[in-house]
Amino acid sequence: MRETVDDNAEAFLEAMVASEHFSGVVLVTSRERTVHKRAYGPSGKVQPNRTDRRLHVGSLTKQFTAAAIMQLADADAIKLDDPINALLPETYRTRIWSEISVRHLLTHTSGIPDYAVIRDYYDVTDGWAFSATIDGMIREAMGRPLNFAPGARFQYSNIGFTLLGKIIEHRSGRRYADYLKQELLAPLGMADSEIHDEDSRSRPDDAPGLRWDDSACSHVADDVVSLPVTPADGGLVTTADDFARWVGVYRRMALPGLTKPALERMLQPVVPIDAARWPGRDLRGPACYAFGVMRSGDLIMHEGSIVGFRSYFIYSLDDDLLIAVFSNNTANDVFRIAAGLFGLYDHA
Structure with a gap:
């Protein structure tokens, strides 16, 4: 549960806490060095969030x-x-x-x-x-x-x-x-990650899904009706550290059971995204969709959105820079937060 605090990231994230009641876990790594890793906001009625909490990350599952x-x-x-x-x-x-x-x-x-x-x-x-x-x-x-x-x-x-x-x-x-656990998660050492399906059982310290309630002036359990999520399109439960292990696949361009040419093909931009749905994603060139991930120049990224949780990650292949924002407050604009952090460390 050890935290690492960078003053620039902390000042930005404290502003996000003040402006949109950010709650969740943020990880910034540069060339395999942890620059910033800290938890914000509540995890339930009393306990604060912790960096080792498992959170649902929605459509980040699609790349798996x-x-x-x-x-x-x-x-x-x-x-x-x-x-x-x-x-x-x-x-x-x-x-x-x-x-x-x-x-x-x-x-x-x-x-x-x-x-x-x-x-x-x-x-x-x-x-x-x-x-x-x-x-x-x-x-x-x-x-x-x-x-x-x-x-x-x-x-x-x-x-x-x-x-x-x-x-x-x-x-x-x-x-x-079972396939994902045996062929992807376990070989990568992602011991705190799993796919949420009908046989899953939450751990007592898993982060709950919340939203900010202006009338109550507090985070409350998210009860807003939304489209349902299925295991293969949004079922991953993970931690910041485990997700960093996954991003190591892109850093090394190596994954057990997958050849490098196949992994490169998975990451090849294919079709322009719907810019009206995802404005501003062209951080390093036109934003396109590959297989389960979005691309913008050397950047690999995706968002996740389910009941109680929002997530966004940006990874630069050229700079080996990772920004991961996992929120358990559905009111949070996770792309705004991730892009803001990216701007602090983007020296391209």
């Missing part, structure tokens, strides 16, 4: 799902241009998806409408959707027309990564959470 897909491709269990109908369980195959490939899912260019809109079959607790709810979401999507022809443009679609999770399970013969 993409890496798992690339491992299967390296093992010739799938091909990126295979139609998903050839790889999904038979029950999830539909003529509407006949032209959609794995590559389309990885880059949000499939045209599949994001998540389901009919809610009469939903069984969602704290934003989490499992089992029958996921089945219902997929089946509803199977009956809806595509928003555009596959490959025509970018449109962020969480359910595309839900489907990638189903492909991982079907082709590997393992539960998604």
Whole structure:
């Protein structure tokens, strides 16, 4: 739980605490040296946050799902241009998806409408959707027309990564959470990380999901209705230190079970992002989506957003600079915070 404090980062983050009640954990590393690591705000009604708390990081999970897909491709269990109908369980195959490939899912260019809109079959607790709810979401999507022809443009679609999770399970013969633990998390020493699914049990000291309530003038449990999250599109629970271990994959360009060319292909920019959805992400050049991550020049980044939590990370391949912001206050603008910290240390 040791903290490291840099005066520049601390002054900026104290301003974020004052202006938007920032709560969570921040990690800044430069060339494998910890520059700033500190926790802010509450973790529950009484306890303060700590740097070793596990937090949900939402869509930061997508890069792990993409890496798992690339491992299967390296093992010739799938091909990126295979139609998903050839790889999904038979029950999830539909003529509407006949032209959609794995590559389309990885880059949000499939045209599949994001998540389901009919809610009469939903069984969602704290934003989490499992089992029958996921089945219902997929089946509803199977009956809806595509928003555009596959490959025509970018449109962020969480359910595309839900489907990638189903492909991982079907082709590997393992539960998604088990595959990630055995093939990614454990080999990297990420002992405090796991995928939240129906078999998960929270630890007593896991950070709770909060939001800021102006009327109460305090952080309260987040009860704002939002779209549900599935394990493969947003289920990762991790710590700042564990996530830094993952970023070491990009630093070394090496991951167990994955060749360097496959990892490089995963990080190759493919399609311009929706700038209206993500303004200002072109920190070092036009922002594009790769496989499960966003790229801007040498930068690798992504955001995460689920009930009670927000997250954003920026990693510079050229400078070996990592900014990771994990918040347990949904009112926080984590990109603003991460980009502000990046500006303090960006000497490019």
